[in-house]
Amino acid sequence: MPASSMTDGAPRTRIPGVPSGQRRHVAVMVLVIALLLLGSQAPVYRVSQLTAVFIFALAIMGLNLVAGYGGMLSLGHSAILGVGGYTTAILINDARLTPLSTIPVAVVLGVLAGALIGLPASRVKGIYLALVTLAFAVSFPEFLKRFDGLTGGAGGLIVRSRDLVPPPWSGFTRAERGEWMYWLAAAALLLGFALVRSLTSSRRGLAIRALRDHEVAAVACGVSAARDRVTLFAISGGITAGAGALYAMYLGALSPESSFTVFTSIQLITGLIIGGVATSLGPVIGGFAVVFIPAVTTELTNGQAYGLVFGVILAAVVFLMPSGIAGWLNGLPKALSVHRHRGTKHDPERHDGG
Amino acid sequence: MTLLVERLADGLTNGFVYALMALALVVVFRASSTVNFAQAEMALFTTYLAWWMTTKGASIWLALIAACIVGFIIGAVTERTLIRPMEKRGEMPTLLMLVALFTALNSIDGLIWGLDYHSMDGLFPGGIDDYISVAGARLYFEAIGVWVAAIVLLAVVFAAINKTRLGLRMRAAADNPTSAALSGINVGRIYTIGWGGAAVLGSIAGILIAPISAQQLSLATMFPVLIYGSAAAIIGGLNSLGGAVIGGLSLGLAESLLTGYVDLIGPQMHQTTALAVMVIVLLFRPTGLFGSRLEERV
Amino acid sequence: MSTLEVHGMSAGYGRAAVIHDIDLRVDPGQVVVILGANGAGKTTTMRALSGEVPVSGSITFGGRSIANLRPDQIARLGIRAVPQGRGTLTSLTVRENLLVGASCRADSEVEADIARWMDAFPALARRADQPAGTLSGGEQQMLALARALLGRPQLLLCDEPSLGLAPVIVRDLFSFLSTVNAETGTSLLLVEQNANLALNLASFVYLLEVGYIVESGPTSDFVNSDAIRRAYLGM
Ligand SMILES: Nc1ncnc2c1ncn2[C@@H]1O[C@H](COP(=O)(O)OP(=O)(O)O)[C@@H](O)[C@H]1O
Ligand SMILES: [Mg+2]
Numbered sequence: 001m002p003a004s005s006m007t008d009g010a011p012r013t014r015i016p017g018v019p020s021g022q023r024r025h026v027a028v029m030v031l032v033i034a035l036l037l038l039g040s041q042a043p044v045y046r047v048s049q050l051t052a053v054f055i056f057a058l059a060i061m062g063l064n065l066v067a068g069y070g071g072m073l074s075l076g077h078s079a080i081l082g083v084g085g086y087t088t089a090i091l092i093n094d095a096r097l098t099p100l101s102t103i104p105v106a107v108v109l110g111v112l113a114g115a116l117i118g119l120p121a122s123r124v125k126g127i128y129l130a131l132v133t134l135a136f137a138v139s140f141p142e143f144l145k146r147f148d149g150l151t152g153g154a155g156g157l158i159v160r161s162r163d164l165v166p167p168p169w170s171g172f173t174r175a176e177r178g179e180w181m182y183w184l185a186a187a188a189l190l191l192g193f194a195l196v197r198s199l200t201s202s203r204r205g206l207a208i209r210a211l212r213d214h215e216v217a218a219v220a221c222g223v224s225a226a227r228d229r230v231t232l233f234a235i236s237g238g239i240t241a242g243a244g245a246l247y248a249m250y251l252g253a254l255s256p257e258s259s260f261t262v263f264t265s266i267q268l269i270t271g272l273i274i275g276g277v278a279t280s281l282g283p284v285i286g287g288f289a290v291v292f293i294p295a296v297t298t299e300l301t302n303g304q305a306y307g308l309v310f311g312v313i314l315a316a317v318v319f320l321m322p323s324g325i326a327g328w329l330n331g332l333p334k335a336l337s338v339h340r341h342r343g344t345k346h347d348p349e350r351h352d353g354g
Numbered sequence: 355m356t357l358l359v360e361r362l363a364d365g366l367t368n369g370f371v372y373a374l375m376a377l378a379l380v381v382v383f384r385a386s387s388t389v390n391f392a393q394a395e396m397a398l399f400t401t402y403l404a405w406w407m408t409t410k411g412a413s414i415w416l417a418l419i420a421a422c423i424v425g426f427i428i429g430a431v432t433e434r435t436l437i438r439p440m441e442k443r444g445e446m447p448t449l450l451m452l453v454a455l456f457t458a459l460n461s462i463d464g465l466i467w468g469l470d471y472h473s474m475d476g477l478f479p480g481g482i483d484d485y486i487s488v489a490g491a492r493l494y495f496e497a498i499g500v501w502v503a504a505i506v507l508l509a510v511v512f513a514a515i516n517k518t519r520l521g522l523r524m525r526a527a528a529d530n531p532t533s534a535a536l537s538g539i540n541v542g543r544i545y546t547i548g549w550g551g552a553a554v555l556g557s558i559a560g561i562l563i564a565p566i567s568a569q570q571l572s573l574a575t576m577f578p579v580l581i582y583g584s585a586a587a588i589i590g591g592l593n594s595l596g597g598a599v600i601g602g603l604s605l606g607l608a609e610s611l612l613t614g615y616v617d618l619i620g621p622q623m624h625q626t627t628a629l630a631v632m633v634i635v636l637l638f639r640p641t642g643l644f645g646s647r648l649e650e651r652v
Numbered sequence: 653m654s655t656l657e658v659h660g661m662s663a664g665y666g667r668a669a670v671i672h673d674i675d676l677r678v679d680p681g682q683v684v685v686i687l688g689a690n691g692a693g694k695t696t697t698m699r700a701l702s703g704e705v706p707v708s709g710s711i712t713f714g715g716r717s718i719a720n721l722r723p724d725q726i727a728r729l730g731i732r733a734v735p736q737g738r739g740t741l742t743s744l745t746v747r748e749n750l751l752v753g754a755s756c757r758a759d760s761e762v763e764a765d766i767a768r769w770m771d772a773f774p775a776l777a778r779r780a781d782q783p784a785g786t787l788s789g790g791e792q793q794m795l796a797l798a799r800a801l802l803g804r805p806q807l808l809l810c811d812e813p814s815l816g817l818a819p820v821i822v823r824d825l826f827s828f829l830s831t832v833n834a835e836t837g838t839s840l841l842l843v844e845q846n847a848n849l850a851l852n853l854a855s856f857v858y859l860l861e862v863g864y865i866v867e868s869g870p871t872s873d874f875v876n877s878d879a880i881r882r883a884y885l886g887m
Contacts, residue, residue: 135629311458533739538727538756
């Protein structure tokens with residue numbers, strides 16, 4: 001994983017009394033809200049696509065904690081996404097809860113699922129961990145089918161749309177569910193963004209990155225490798241399961257084979273790699289990739305091609321742009337200035353680690 | 355009794371196929387310290403190819419040979435073009451390459467051969483009457499053929515690895531690549547051959563399993579074999595050739611008996627069972643039951 | 653027989669070179685030693701010659717350029733290296749280790765050579781069918797030497813063969829090297845930190861300090877230099 005984005009998310013030195021940093025924050029917020037407003041005015045199907053982008057971006061954001069900042073490849077995040085989705089669907093259908101009130105439960109169960117998948121991470125690493133997480137991804141659909149009384153088995157679950165109406169206080173009408181989901185997903189994404197951002201710029205976050213890059217040294221400095229890895233998986237699980245909950249509300253229908261197989265994990269990973277591992281914007285770019293690559297390829301071919309397209313893009317990005325689009329953008333100003341001053345475009349700080 | 359014999363026979367048949375897949379994974383691991391997630395999809399591609407040849411009138415044995423040759427080429431080219439360039443960049447980029455190959459190959463199969471299930475002729479007589487009775491149980495020639503083929507193949511592989519010059523070079527390159535190179539062995543070429551050979555093993559496993567698989571020949575035929583194969587390889591220790599075979603056979607038998615007799619697991623939880631065993635082994639005995647050391651690149 | 657000639661060789665592990673502008677020559681049948689303190693770059697020099705690290709500058713062997721060839725290509729041209737740390741193939745048997753050394757030979761005298769070196773090292777013969785990882789450090793050093801010799805090299809590179817061995821064993825080892833050199837005419841390029849024995853064997857010496865050759869000359873010049881005696885011979 002590239003360690004190129006060390007500046008990204010690192011704590012900024014803030015000079016008291018000089019609110020220039022804050023002013024920038026406000027400017028960025030205004031820009032984001034303006035973009036969101038613009039997006040909400042798009043045609044209905046575009047709004048729906050953007051909602052999917054936000055949801056996948058959130059799921060990838062969870063994955064990024066583990067795979068990007070933690071350096072541990074997880075193939076198990078499809079299962080975590082499913083835990084969130086099924087929790088929400090089951091609670092709405094069987095416990096008659098309102099959609100919003102299921103989200104905290106989904107997040108908590110996601111934290112537990114993440115911790116469970118991450119528990120082995122305290123003992124095994126690298127390909128071994130990848131295999132363990134693969135095991136969870138493969139087992140999840142089998143569990144769904146085995147406990148079909150709860151999950152609807154292979155046929156899946158349907159949440160009736162009248163159970164998914166926007167809450168009255170939101171001001172959205174029943175017919176405006178699409179816009180409601182758009183804003184809900186956007187809000188969740190911003191929340192996730194802030195959480196990850198504060199997490200990775202905290203002392204703990206720095207310690208975790210140190211763990212990824214120089215384990216021996218980090219452990220020598222008192223970082224507990226085992227505990228931090230499990231914690232990272234747990235938080236990651238909460239975020240991705242939150243995305244799963246939104247996904248259930250967004251689609252209103254879940255089935256084991258359609259959304260929660262290992263291929264979903266591969267999609268999330270591909271999105272993350274394209275966007276840029278261990279960058280804060282990478283997952284958002286990844287969300288766009290995950291939603292629009294299949295959309296575009298389905299328009300162009302008969303629909304079978306998108307696995308091929310994903311594979312080719314993933315391989316190409318790993319080969320040619322190992323720090324992803326966000327990493328490339330981050331490096332751009334530096335590369336340009338280096339180029340100007342010294343006539344080289346190689347960034348000596350940039351290297352790829354395992 | 356009859357049921358027991360039938361379950362044992364089923365378990366053995368699957369177990370041999372898992373053993374071949376596990377062996378392929380171990381051969382690759384010993385070369386490149388990675389698990390070839392795409393191993394099963396390489397095999398699926400060549401199995402489709404063999405099936406397609408038989409629909410065009412070729413004999414299944416000719417198709418088998420073609421599948422092995424194409425398999426070797428796919429494996430060798432993968433090592434040379436996707437894996438070796440990642441060697442210095444660590445295990446994550448290597449894994450990502452294999453994940454990319456995994457989805458790309460599966461998708462290519464779908465593009466070329468469609469989403470339908472195809473029934474495929476086996477190498478051995480598969481008629482309804484082609485069986486012998488043992489303790490009232492029917493042992494079909496199809497199954498016995500798989501056993502014999504697998505045993506012969508395993509014997510050939512083990513002889514090649516332990517008794518030939520090429521095998522010696524492979525073991526040397528796996529044990530200590532630097533020393534092997536300093537002894538004049540072209541380690542890179544040995545790895546390429548290892549990947550090619552592993553893909554040949556996978557091709558044969560695919561052609562053995564597809565005619566008797568519940569999925570017949572479809573896009574989902576080989577993935578479970580990868581899951582069992584990697585579980586078997588881990589149980590065996592990931593770098594132990596013998597361990598892979600024992601792991602594969604015991605998983606096949608355990609699967610058949612457990613899912614047959616333990617209600618909680620039932621028919622839906624096959625892969626979960628295998629994977630649970632794998633995870634337990636990994637957590638409590640990371641070097642597997644027969645492995646000599648844990649390759650760990652920090 | 654071929655001569656190794658090195659001109660202006662630099663090599664390292666990343667951006668910065670570890671050894672700089674090295675000139676070096678080993679004639680057929682000659683024994684040459686490189687002396688240097690820990691970290692001077694001796695191992696790096698050996699690795700550069702055997703093709704394990706990228707180099708700049710010229711290296712020729714028998715008139716043919718071998719700079720930046722792969723290690724296996726260089727080995728097949730007749731240069732065999734006994735690496736620091738011995739490079740034992742631990743899961744292979746002792747016999748198989750030797751066969752690996754001979755794996756690029758097509759002649760029929762491999763078995764005779766194995767018998768010859770096993771004669772010279774009875775410990776190897778006794779444990780021929782055991783995994784080589786079970787040998788003691790001294791035995792593994794012998795094995796590494798024998799493995800290299802099975803390639804019938806014209807030039808043998810030995811990186812600190814005495815490292816970690818008991819003095820008695822070191823003496824055996826050097827007398828063996830001397831025999832090999834006398835009987836087969838194999839040239840030797842030795843690297844040592846502690847050099848009493850090496851100087852007995854060598855006819856030419858290079859001194860390596862922080863990556864540079866700072867002095868070189870026939871052994872006799874060195875044995876008589878007080879400064880050298882103090883620095884490298886521990887007297
Ligand atoms: N694999 C390596 N990567 C980076 N630097 C190395 C490596 N091996 C050695 N060095 C550095 O090169 C220098 C010379 O090392 P080496 O050639 O092993 O010295 P010697 O064999 O004389 O003790 C040392 O400063 C060492 O830190
Ligand atoms: Mg050294």
